[in-house]
Amino acid sequence: MTRGFPASEYQARLARAQAMMDTAGLAALLLTTEPEIRYFTGFLTRFWESPTRPWFLVVPARGAPIAVIPAIGRHLMAQGWISDIRTWAAPDYTDDGIGLLADTLIEVAGADGRIGLPDRMESHVRMPLAGLTRLQSLLGAHRLTGDATILRRLRLVKSEAEIAKIRTACAIATRAFARVPEIAAPGLPLSQVFRRFQMLCLEEGADYVAYLAGAAGQGGYGDVISPAGDTPLAASDVLMLDTGLVYDGYFCDFDRNFSIGPASAEVQDAHAKLMEATDAAFDIARPGACAVDLFHAMNAIVNPCGGVAEAGRLGHGLGMQLTEWPSLVPDDTTVLAPGMVLTLEPGIALPGGRIMVHEENIVIRANGAEYLSGHSPGPIREVALK
Amino acid sequence: MTRGFPASEYQARLARAQAMMDTAGLAALLLTTEPEIRYFTGFLTRFWESPTRPWFLVVPARGAPIAVIPAIGRHLMAQGWISDIRTWAAPDYTDDGIGLLADTLIEVAGADGRIGLPDRMESHVRMPLAGLTRLQSLLGAHRLTGDATILRRLRLVKSEAEIAKIRTACAIATRAFARVPEIAAPGLPLSQVFRRFQMLCLEEGADYVAYLAGAAGQGGYGDVISPAGDTPLAASDVLMLDTGLVYDGYFCDFDRNFSIGPASAEVQDAHAKLMEATDAAFDIARPGACAVDLFHAMNAIVNPCGGVAEAGRLGHGLGMQLTEWPSLVPDDTTVLAPGMVLTLEPGIALPGGRIMVHEENIVIRANGAEYLSGHSPGPIREVALK
Numbered sequence: 001m002t003r004g005f006p007a008s009e010y011q012a013r014l015a016r017a018q019a020m021m022d023t024a025g026l027a028a029l030l031l032t033t034e035p036e037i038r039y040f041t042g043f044l045t046r047f048w049e050s051p052t053r054p055w056f057l058v059v060p061a062r063g064a065p066i067a068v069i070p071a072i073g074r075h076l077m078a079q080g081w082i083s084d085i086r087t088w089a090a091p092d093y094t095d096d097g098i099g100l101l102a103d104t105l106i107e108v109a110g111a112d113g114r115i116g117l118p119d120r121m122e123s124h125v126r127m128p129l130a131g132l133t134r135l136q137s138l139l140g141a142h143r144l145t146g147d148a149t150i151l152r153r154l155r156l157v158k159s160e161a162e163i164a165k166i167r168t169a170c171a172i173a174t175r176a177f178a179r180v181p182e183i184a185a186p187g188l189p190l191s192q193v194f195r196r197f198q199m200l201c202l203e204e205g206a207d208y209v210a211y212l213a214g215a216a217g218q219g220g221y222g223d224v225i226s227p228a229g230d231t232p233l234a235a236s237d238v239l240m241l242d243t244g245l246v247y248d249g250y251f252c253d254f255d256r257n258f259s260i261g262p263a264s265a266e267v268q269d270a271h272a273k274l275m276e277a278t279d280a281a282f283d284i285a286r287p288g289a290c291a292v293d294l295f296h297a298m299n300a301i302v303n304p305c306g307g308v309a310e311a312g313r314l315g316h317g318l319g320m321q322l323t324e325w326p327s328l329v330p331d332d333t334t335v336l337a338p339g340m341v342l343t344l345e346p347g348i349a350l351p352g353g354r355i356m357v358h359e360e361n362i363v364i365r366a367n368g369a370e371y372l373s374g375h376s377p378g379p380i381r382e383v384a385l386k
Numbered sequence: 387m388t389r390g391f392p393a394s395e396y397q398a399r400l401a402r403a404q405a406m407m408d409t410a411g412l413a414a415l416l417l418t419t420e421p422e423i424r425y426f427t428g429f430l431t432r433f434w435e436s437p438t439r440p441w442f443l444v445v446p447a448r449g450a451p452i453a454v455i456p457a458i459g460r461h462l463m464a465q466g467w468i469s470d471i472r473t474w475a476a477p478d479y480t481d482d483g484i485g486l487l488a489d490t491l492i493e494v495a496g497a498d499g500r501i502g503l504p505d506r507m508e509s510h511v512r513m514p515l516a517g518l519t520r521l522q523s524l525l526g527a528h529r530l531t532g533d534a535t536i537l538r539r540l541r542l543v544k545s546e547a548e549i550a551k552i553r554t555a556c557a558i559a560t561r562a563f564a565r566v567p568e569i570a571a572p573g574l575p576l577s578q579v580f581r582r583f584q585m586l587c588l589e590e591g592a593d594y595v596a597y598l599a600g601a602a603g604q605g606g607y608g609d610v611i612s613p614a615g616d617t618p619l620a621a622s623d624v625l626m627l628d629t630g631l632v633y634d635g636y637f638c639d640f641d642r643n644f645s646i647g648p649a650s651a652e653v654q655d656a657h658a659k660l661m662e663a664t665d666a667a668f669d670i671a672r673p674g675a676c677a678v679d680l681f682h683a684m685n686a687i688v689n690p691c692g693g694v695a696e697a698g699r700l701g702h703g704l705g706m707q708l709t710e711w712p713s714l715v716p717d718d719t720t721v722l723a724p725g726m727v728l729t730l731e732p733g734i735a736l737p738g739g740r741i742m743v744h745e746e747n748i749v750i751r752a753n754g755a756e757y758l759s760g761h762s763p764g765p766i767r768e769v770a771l772k
Contacts, residue, residue: 047611049597050709071696075609089698093717119515129505195588202581211435223461225433310457323436331479
């Protein structure tokens with residue numbers, strides 16, 4: 001698969017953004033985080049792991065985006081379609097890009113144009129708070145405002161080119177999960193299973209494994225976000241691996257459960273309910289249905305007495321980030337549309353504080369949904385005791 | 387090595403923080419990012435990859451920290467030493483934790499105590515901007531202030547227990563780098579070299595590979611932050627791999643250069659200068675020296691006509707994050723003290739816009755410095771053409 005996207009992909013994103021900016025009365029967008037900047041520029045690097053330097057993208061209401069970035073990023077940014085690249089020698093202890101950014105915003109937004117920053121759930125402003133305060137004072141108090149959820153609405157619907165990358169990531173993880181019986185065995189510490197599973201993901205084609213969580217416990221586990229300990233796998237453990245591996249900047253996010261040796265009737269029943277819940281949401285997932293509908297379809301099966309699981313949601317959006325808008329929760333009224341990519345992630349509570357969670361990835365199509373994650377309903381897979 | 391730290395490690399961190407808070411006149415600290423929260427709690431999870439939920443830690447001027455976190459984190463947080471854990475069912479579209487946080491801060495800081503957030507370089511506030519604005523209005527306008535660089539000063543000096551984890555991470559990477567000739571060869575796409583190198587890091591004991599950058603090019607490369615392309619390695623390429631792998635929540639961050647086939651005299655000379663610069667900084671790295679001194683020791687060798695390289699610095703702090711305070715730049719007057727862990731990262735410009743960069747990790751000791759990264763000065767290693 002060709003890496004990256006043609007410039008036309010970014011031009012289409014920009015045109016949609018600028019139409020929304022007109023409606024919202026915004027003269028510019030100010031973006032500071034990795035996915036927001038990459039969405040318009042294609043700037044793909046793991047260097048965001050370093051918290052030292054702020055990075056900025058200014059998207060004007062007319063014309064092309066302007067990158068206001070540390071000099072260390074100029075060479076890579078110049079490989080893409082952005083031509084207006086303004087840099088400073090970061091880290092600069094006197095003025096770490098704020099003056100250059102303010103000048104650029106004033107040039108673009110004029111004397112009184114409003115400048116929108118993503119400010120709602122799932123967002124944050126990636127720059128020092130003191131820098132943001134200084135920027136506000138350079139621009140005047142009321143110039144900076146919210147982005148009217150423009151970034152959220154743009155990223156919610158994926159292009160076919162984006163879906164192809166997510167599909168590739170999912171296929172890599174599907175192949176890695178199929179090989180788990182090669183690398184898991186009773187007596188092996190969970191930390192070793194985690195290492196070997198990440199190696200499988202790489203061997204199958206992942207660029208890197210940005211996320212791996214999981215757990216193993218007798219007949220279920222305590223949570224789904226813990227790192228691996230060194231406790232060896234034992235007969236009757238349920239092993240769960242949940243990966244968000246990355247291919248060309250796009251994530252998958254799904255899990256698989258395995259029984260170490262034969263599964264108890266209780267575990268088999270819980271697993272069957274998770275499959276049933278996943279398929280129930282899948283069956284109604286189509287344009288016009290709402291995020292909340294998928295929640296209720298699953299919750300009626302895994303949580304028949306009502307209430308909300310501790311995870312707080314039963315799925316979410318997926319794409320350039322491991323988790324994206326929307327959430328499958330009772331309050332989410334997002335109307336599904338073709339091109340949305342979602343996870344279905346039902347969880348079930350078992351006696352003794354144990355849980356089991358299953359997760360699949362789907363894309364909404366014109367007439368329904370499509371599994372991206374190699375969903376194969378059936379009993380929980382068994383890792384042989386030898 | 388035992389995972390995590392005993393409670394005494396966190397109690398010592400808390401005592402140091404509370405002494406600094408007294409001096410700064412702060413009634414509480416409000417922390418929102420992964421390393422800040424983990425520093426006081428030990429809360430270690432890759433779940434931070436999900437941007438959906440904000441997480442908060444309140445460190446009062448007296449008494450133990452209070453975790454104000456999404457319910458999905460309760461089980462894991464409760465495995466550690468924190469006992470006051472207050473949760474909400476995130477994501478909550480009505481109030482995603484802000485009300486609970488404001489109540490907690492008012493309980494801890496009283497009617498008018500000042501609450502410090504990290505607000506300077508290398509920091510950001512990880513919560514939606516609209517949430518921060520609402521918190522400010524719930525608390526009153528002037529309650530939230532900077533943290534007087536308390537977090538930066540605390541994290542700057544590592545305990546022996548922390549150094550042991552960084553040392554382990556470095557040793558894993560040193561073993562992986564030693565095996566690069568096993569996995570790199572002319573004709574192999576750089577993307578495959580990246581995958582195989584990450585597999586080596588995992589096989590040698592990394593929990594995960596949070597960061598890998600690098601490049602390959604004829605007699606040098608264009609930058610050090612690009613992802614791997616699919617161009618095959620060729621004779622006379624210089625291959626550079628720079629990894630930040632993680633062991634028990636602590637990073638290494640160093641690189642190695644390799645020549646595909648025999649290196650040109652120009653590459654050999656550049657590599658020798660990088661080694662010379664590294665050792666020059668190492669030789670003067672001791673308590674009482676300043677960050678800027680290390681910068682000048684290296685820059686005099688790699689950049690004899692003065693000026694600053696495009697990277698903007700020639701090294702930085704290292705620990706719970708890939709890069710930490712301080713920076714080795716002309717303006718950094720941080721006085722080195724025992725327990726500081728630094729990278730030495732000289733870069734050299736070659737004709738045609740090419741560069742070469744070398745990086746090592748050191749810890750400051752009472753009488754000098756110690757290499758953590760298996761530094762072996764000598765000529766650039768060669769990958770055989772076969």
